[in-house]
Every structure is written in C-alpha cells, then in structure tokens.
Amino acid sequence: MSDEFILETRNLRKEFNGFVVINDVSLKVARHTIHALIGPNGAGKTTCFNLITRFVRQSGGSIWFDGQDLSHTGPGALPHLGIARSFQISSIFPHLSVLENVRLSLQGRLGKSFNFWGSARRLSHLDDEAMSHLRSVGLAEFAKRTAHELPYGRKRALEIAATLALDPRLLLLDEPMAGLGREDVERMAALVRQVGEGRTVLMVEHNLSVVAELSDRITVLQRGDILAEGSYEEISSNPLVVEAYLGGGHG
Ligand SMILES: Nc1ncnc2c1ncn2[C@@H]1O[C@H](COP(=O)(O)OP(=O)(O)OP(=O)(O)O)[C@@H](O)[C@H]1O
Ligand SMILES: [Mg+2]
Numbered sequence: 001m002s003d004e005f006i007l008e009t010r011n012l013r014k015e016f017n018g019f020v021v022i023n024d025v026s027l028k029v030a031r032h033t034i035h036a037l038i039g040p041n042g043a044g045k046t047t048c049f050n051l052i053t054r055f056v057r058q059s060g061g062s063i064w065f066d067g068q069d070l071s072h073t074g075p076g077a078l079p080h081l082g083i084a085r086s087f088q089i090s091s092i093f094p095h096l097s098v099l100e101n102v103r104l105s106l107q108g109r110l111g112k113s114f115n116f117w118g119s120a121r122r123l124s125h126l127d128d129e130a131m132s133h134l135r136s137v138g139l140a141e142f143a144k145r146t147a148h149e150l151p152y153g154r155k156r157a158l159e160i161a162a163t164l165a166l167d168p169r170l171l172l173l174d175e176p177m178a179g180l181g182r183e184d185v186e187r188m189a190a191l192v193r194q195v196g197e198g199r200t201v202l203m204v205e206h207n208l209s210v211v212a213e214l215s216d217r218i219t220v221l222q223r224g225d226i227l228a229e230g231s232y233e234e235i236s237s238n239p240l241v242v243e244a245y246l247g248g249g250h251g
Contacts, residue, residue: 006030008028008064010062025221025224033217034203036214039220039221058071079168083169102165153184157191
C-alpha cells in the first residue's frame, strides 16, 4: 500500500442473506483529502461505512488503514487507530451541558489512562481542551447550555466537536448536511472544510453543491459497484453518472 493512501478497500463485498449489497468495491482514499462517496439511494454507501468502521463484517475482500489490515478487527479498535465516525444525534447526552458532552468524549479517548478521581487540575485541563473544540465549531458561547436546548444545526456541530475530541486521522461523515437549513448547510460546509485540514475526511453526501465545493475526489457508487471516480468536473460530465442520477437508477 502506497503512502499516498490512508484508506483502501480491496475487492470489498457484502451480501445480506445472499442479496449482494456491495459487489466489488476497491476504493482508495488519499491522505489529507476530502473524499466524497455519492450515489443513488440504496447504492451501498452507508454499508461501505459500516464495513470500514467494522459495524458489519465483509463477505469478501479486505480493508486497509495506514498499511494495517482491518479485515479481522472489531469496531472497538477504531478510536485507537484514529478512525472516527460522526456521532448520531442520539449519541449526544441531552441532559448534560454542551461542554460536558465534549469532555466525555475526551475522557473516552484518554480511556484507561484517564483517572476519574484525578486532580481538579486535570479536570480543568480537560475543560480547556473541550472548550477549544467547542470554539473551533463555533459553540463556545453555548458551552454551559444543556445539549437538548440547542437548535438542530448546533447539535450537529456538537457531534463534530465530540468527534474532534477523539483526535481522529480519518473522519467518516454520513450525510452531514441532512436535515439542515440553508444557513446551517453553509456553516457545516465551512466546518467540514476546517476539520479536513491535516486530516482525511470520507463523506457520504446527497447535497451535490456541497460535494462540488468540498471534495478533492469523488467516487460514485451504484448498486454496489463503483460507477465512476474523479473530480466534480469529471463526474458531472460523465454520461453514466448523469444517467444514474436522472435515469431509472434513482430510487
Ligand atoms: N443489515 C442489512 N440487512 C439487509 N439488507 C441491508 C442491511 N443494510 C443495508 N441493506 C440493504 O443494502 C442496500 C444498500 O443500503 P445502504 O444503506 O448501504 O444504501 P445507501 O447508499 O446508504 O442509501 P441511502 O442514500 O438511501 O442512504 C439496500 O438495499 C439496503 O436495504
Ligand atoms: Mg445511507
């Protein structure tokens, strides 16, 4: 595996009860890029994420992260490897403060080395770090608020802050723009770009103008296979892709 690529799937395959969902996907994600995975509903995008994050086991093929074979790893190993997936809203603790949510995530990263009964000084150090993550997603002023009070778009930003606390090298975002209004989309797009600096982001996203704006490279998935790959210009002028989106392939 070359140093250029941080993540590689080789002939990845997934069947559910004999039904092929991922047929033969060899995906290469270059280090320090924002890479988008797009395609019609049911193409297998989320399943790809579930395979990469080891929530489901592949039926065939392999997954490589930074030269390491993940094919036999479970999901528990991922934070230590430096892979994080954006948290779903349901994983925010609604009755804790915004700051406490990020602090919990930090404690999770520090794992066993974190002493729960540690000194007040260490706790305040955690607060400092949590605040810096909140600042970077524009939530500093909301730190003391209870998480459930946040408007939807801010909750999504809190998920990102909690994910950043894990200090991942590879961040997987499944439809970060879903359900956001126009203003929140712009804010989230700026955030994804910022988060992508010095990291690698693999993003599933249906909002094609966001994909065009953010992505260094795009892979189009259709019915479990890679249909096309390239820059937004290349993808959007590819007749096969146009057909998949506008023709009968959309469902
Ligand atoms: N656990 C499962 N058991 C059976 N079938 C599944 C399972 N997970 C996904 N599938 C099927 O795999 C196919 C691909 O689903 P997947 O969620 O990966 O698509 P997607 O590209 O993320 O679609 P969307 O854009 O709608 O989110 C679908 O036909 C889905 O019904
Ligand atoms: Mg999906």
